[in-house]
Amino acid sequence: MADSAWLRHVDMDQFIAAVEVRRRPELRGRPVVVGGNGDPTRARMVVATASYEAREFGVHSGMPLRAAARRCPDAVFLPSDPDAYLAASAEVMAVLRSFPVLVEAWGLDEAFVGGDIADPQALAADLKAAVHARTGLSCAIGIGRNKHQAKIAAKFGKPGGVYTLTDETWMAHMGDRPVEALWGVGTKTTRKLNELGVHTVAALAATEPEALLPRFHINVARWLPALARGAGDATVVTEPRVAKSRGRETTFARDLTGRDQIEEQVSALARALGEEVLGAGRRVARVAVKIRSASFFDETHIHTLRGGPTGELSVIENAALALLDQFALDRPVRLIGVRAELAPDDQDRGTPNA
DNA sequence: TCTGGGGTCCTAGGACCC
DNA sequence: TCTGGGGTCCTAGGACCC
Numbered sequence: 001m002a003d004s005a006w007l008r009h010v011d012m013d014q015f016i017a018a019v020e021v022r023r024r025p026e027l028r029g030r031p032v033v034v035g036g037n038g039d040p041t042r043a044r045m046v047v048a049t050a051s052y053e054a055r056e057f058g059v060h061s062g063m064p065l066r067a068a069a070r071r072c073p074d075a076v077f078l079p080s081d082p083d084a085y086l087a088a089s090a091e092v093m094a095v096l097r098s099f100p101v102l103v104e105a106w107g108l109d110e111a112f113v114g115g116d117i118a119d120p121q122a123l124a125a126d127l128k129a130a131v132h133a134r135t136g137l138s139c140a141i142g143i144g145r146n147k148h149q150a151k152i153a154a155k156f157g158k159p160g161g162v163y164t165l166t167d168e169t170w171m172a173h174m175g176d177r178p179v180e181a182l183w184g185v186g187t188k189t190t191r192k193l194n195e196l197g198v199h200t201v202a203a204l205a206a207t208e209p210e211a212l213l214p215r216f217h218i219n220v221a222r223w224l225p226a227l228a229r230g231a232g233d234a235t236v237v238t239e240p241r242v243a244k245s246r247g248r249e250t251t252f253a254r255d256l257t258g259r260d261q262i263e264e265q266v267s268a269l270a271r272a273l274g275e276e277v278l279g280a281g282r283r284v285a286r287v288a289v290k291i292r293s294a295s296f297f298d299e300t301h302i303h304t305l306r307g308g309p310t311g312e313l314s315v316i317e318n319a320a321l322a323l324l325d326q327f328a329l330d331r332p333v334r335l336i337g338v339r340a341e342l343a344p345d346d347q348d349r350g351t352p353n354a
Numbered sequence: 355t356c357t358g359g360g361g362t363c364c365t366a367g368g369a370c371c372c
Numbered sequence: 373t374c375t376g377g378g379g380t381c382c383t384a385g386g387a388c389c390c
Contacts, residue, residue: 015390035358036358043356044356044357044358045358046357046358046359047358048358048359048390061390062357062358063355063357064355064356064357064358066355067355067356068355070355071355080358080359082359082360106389106390107361107389107390108390109390110390183388183389184387184388184389185388186387186388186389187387187388188386188387188388189387189388217364217365219364219365220364241362243361244361244362245360245361245362246360246361247359247360247361248359248360249358249359249360250358250359251357251358251359286382296356296357298385299384299385300383300384300385301383301384302382302383302384303383304381304382304383335358335359337359339361
C-alpha cells in the first residue's frame with residue numbers, strides 16, 4: 001500500500017568536516033576541526049564542526065577553538081569556507097531531487113523528504129546510496145510519521161544508518177531521555193521544566209498544560225506535552241525559501257571603545273551587507289543594529305525606512321549609523337551586527353514603475 | 355573552556371486610527 | 373466627565389536551530 005504518511009529526514013554526517021576531508025583525502029581518519037579562521041590560538045572563535053575522530057577527544061561545535069586545541073592538540077584546524085559548503089549542499093539536494101519525491105531543504109546539511117512511497121525503507125537505502133555514490137558524502141536517514149519523529153530517528157541512525165520511529169515505538173525510545181532531547185526544547189525551556197519537576201520526555205508527555213502555566217505561555221504549555229508524545233508537523237514545503245532577512249555580525253578579538261571605531265565598523269558591515277543584498281536583487285525595508293557589550297549584554301535597535309523599501313546602499317548605511325544614536329555606547333563593545341529585513345521578493349509581480 | 359555567525363518565529367506593549 | 377474596543381504598524385527581546 002502506498003504510504004505517503006511517512007516522512008524521511010536526511011541528515012549529513014559531520015557535513016562540514018566531511019566536505020573538507022573530501023577535498024583533502026590525506027586528512028581521512030584524522031581529527032579535523034573547522035571553525036573561525038582556523039587559528040586555534042585565537043580567542044573568541046568557536047568550532048563549527050568537528051570530525052568524529054575529534055569528537056572522541058571531547059571536541060564539539062560551539063566550543064572555543066582554544067579549548068578544542070587543548071583537548072586535541074593533534075587535530076587539524078581549518079578555516080571555515082562557507083562557499084564550499086554551499087556548493088556541496090547544492091550537490092546533495094540535487095541528488096535527492098533526482099528521485100520522484102518531495103524535498104524540503106532544511107539548512108545546508110539536512111532535508112525532509114516526503115512523497116507517496118510504497119516502501120520507505122527501500123527508498124531510504126536508495127537515497128543514501130545515491131548521495132554517497134554521487135557526492136562521496138555519507139548521511140543518516142530517519143523515518144517517522146512527522147518531521148519531529150523523522151528528525152530524531154535520524155539521530156539514532158547516525159552515522160550512516162537508517163532508523164525508524166513510529167507513534168508506537170516513540171515512547172520506548174524517548175521516554176527516559178531528558179526533555180532536551182526533543183527538537184525545539186533548548187536550555188532555557190529545559191531549566192524551566194526542571195524547576196517544575198519535569199525532567200524526562202515521559203514525564204512531560206504526562207503533564208497537563210495547566211501545570212506548565214506558572215512558567216510558560218499557554219501556547220507553549222499546550223505544545224510541549226504534545227511534542228513529548230511525538231507529535232509534529234508533517235507538511236513538506238518544496239518551494240525554495242525566500243530569505244526574509246540578512247545580517248552580518250562580527251565579534252572583535254579585542255573590545256571596541258570609542259564612537260569612531262564603532263561607527264567605522266557599522267559602516268563597513270552595512271556596506272558589505274547592502275552590496276550582498278542589493279546584488280541579489282532584493283530591497284531593504286528595515287535596518288537593525290545589534291551591539292553586544294563586553295559583559296555579554298545585547299541591545300538591538302531597528303528602524304523602518306520611512307520612504308519605503310530601498311535599493312540604495314547609502315540609505316542602508318545611513319540608517320544603520322543613525323541607529324547608533326539610540327545606544328549609550330558607554331561600555332566596551334564585543335560584537336556589532338547589522339541586519340536588513342527584506343521587502344517581499346516582487347520580481348514576478350512585474351511592477352514596471354521605477 | 356569566557357561564550358561564533360547566520361537565520362526563523364513568537365510575544366508583548368505602545369502608538370495611532372476609527 | 374475616568375474612558376470602549378478593534379485593528380494595524382512598529383519596536384524590543386526571547387528562544388531555538390544548524
